[in-house]
Amino acid sequence: MRVLSGIQPTGRFHLGNYFGAIRQYIELQHHDQAFYFIADLHALTTIRDKKQLRELTQDAALDLLALGLDPEQATLYQQSDVPEVTELTWLLMTVTQMSLLEKCHAYKDKIAKGLAADAGLFTYPVLMAADILAYDSNLVPVGQDQVQHLEVTRDIAQRFNHIYEKEVFVLPEGHVLKETSKVPGTDGEKMSKSYNNTIGIFEPPKKLRKKFMSIKTDSTPVEESKDPETCSVFGLYKLFANDEEQQALAERYRAGGMGYGDAKQTLYEKAMEHFAEARESREKLEQNLSDVEDILQAGAQKAREKAREVLDRAREACGL
Numbered sequence: 001m002r003v004l005s006g007i008q009p010t011g012r013f014h015l016g017n018y019f020g021a022i023r024q025y026i027e028l029q030h031h032d033q034a035f036y037f038i039a040d041l042h043a044l045t046t047i048r049d050k051k052q053l054r055e056l057t058q059d060a061a062l063d064l065l066a067l068g069l070d071p072e073q074a075t076l077y078q079q080s081d082v083p084e085v086t087e088l089t090w091l092l093m094t095v096t097q098m099s100l101l102e103k104c105h106a107y108k109d110k111i112a113k114g115l116a117a118d119a120g121l122f123t124y125p126v127l128m129a130a131d132i133l134a135y136d137s138n139l140v141p142v143g144q145d146q147v148q149h150l151e152v153t154r155d156i157a158q159r160f161n162h163i164y165e166k167e168v169f170v171l172p173e174g175h176v177l178k179e180t181s182k183v184p185g186t187d188g189e190k191m192s193k194s195y196n197n198t199i200g201i202f203e204p205p206k207k208l209r210k211k212f213m214s215i216k217t218d219s220t221p222v223e224e225s226k227d228p229e230t231c232s233v234f235g236l237y238k239l240f241a242n243d244e245e246q247q248a249l250a251e252r253y254r255a256g257g258m259g260y261g262d263a264k265q266t267l268y269e270k271a272m273e274h275f276a277e278a279r280e281s282r283e284k285l286e287q288n289l290s291d292v293e294d295i296l297q298a299g300a301q302k303a304r305e306k307a308r309e310v311l312d313r314a315r316e317a318c319g320l
């Protein structure tokens with residue numbers, strides 16, 4: 001059983017990325033063969049500054065390892081270190097219908113905003129298909145927003161297998177954690193780098209506290225009863241706390257007499273506690289950057305071996 005997922009280094013990771021993606025990676029890393037990659041080729045459609053791309057890629061590796069990704073259990077690599085995937089992308093591109101890509105939301109959204117999209121953004125789901133199919137992946141943990149692209153991967157794989165009358169590619173299944181599919185940001189909308197409403201996982205404590213304090217709430221006066229279920233502060237607290245702790249805070253909401261500032265402080269303390277170990281471990285990793293480099297290199301070597309095998313199968317099927 002192979003689990004595979006990638007994450008783009010287009011900005012520092014936030015709580016949405018953690019609860020919607022990274023935490024799942026870590027939970028699933030005990031499956032026989034977990035492959036996780038830093039999607040630097042995908043990030044090129046957004047980041048056009050070499051220093052920034054390098055820094056964000058390194059931060060992504062540090063963050064993932066600090067949060068508990070164990071290189072003994074899972075293979076961690078940089079997407080661009082596996083050129084077999086880009087070759088496979090071309091083979092897949094030749095069987096991908098334009099109409100399939102025209103339906104994809106990343107491209108459609110951009111066009112709808114009146115922005116010009118480049119071919120990289122348009123064909124991004126094909127690179128994603130290659131990322132997945134190159135490793136015979138069975139299970140792909142994704143956020144709700146990637147479900148459509150996973151369907152595209154299955155479509156492309158099926159079409160290739162059908163055209164060349166051979167089971168070249170394994171059809172992957174998606175794995176979405178429903179309750180965390182939409183982590184709210186400081187404005188109550190879905191937390192997202194592009195909306196400027198994120199709370200970073202590793203922000204310095206003071207800054208982090210400020211972010212939590214800035215979460216938008218309604219204007220119910222302190223003494224009145226409040227509804228936890230419609231409040232983003234409580235929504236975030238639920239992600240960190242166990243049932244008992246959730247109930248306790250919900251009661252304080254309903255009883256009245258608690259201001260939102262208190263709830264935010266409770267949330268902040270909980271978040272600091274949750275990530276305390278990760279923060280410590282990140283500091284240690286920062287002192288040993290060459291070890292991190294070694295982990296990525298070893299991961300890439302392992303990933304390339306598998307990708308080569310699948311690429312050869314695909315080349316053979318189409319007569320190359």
Ligand code: ATP
Nearest residue numbers: 016017020021143144181182183190191192193194
């Ligand atoms: P962008 O604004 O560029 O789309 P993002 O902040 O949404 O960036 P992505 O790189 O799109 O981050 O997402 C990385 C992973 O984190 C994906 O699996 C995505 O589903 C998940 N994710 C991102 N934001 C959230 C969120 N608010 N709630 C749950 N999951 C999320």
Ligand code: MG
Nearest residue numbers: 145192193194
């Ligand atoms: Mg997104």
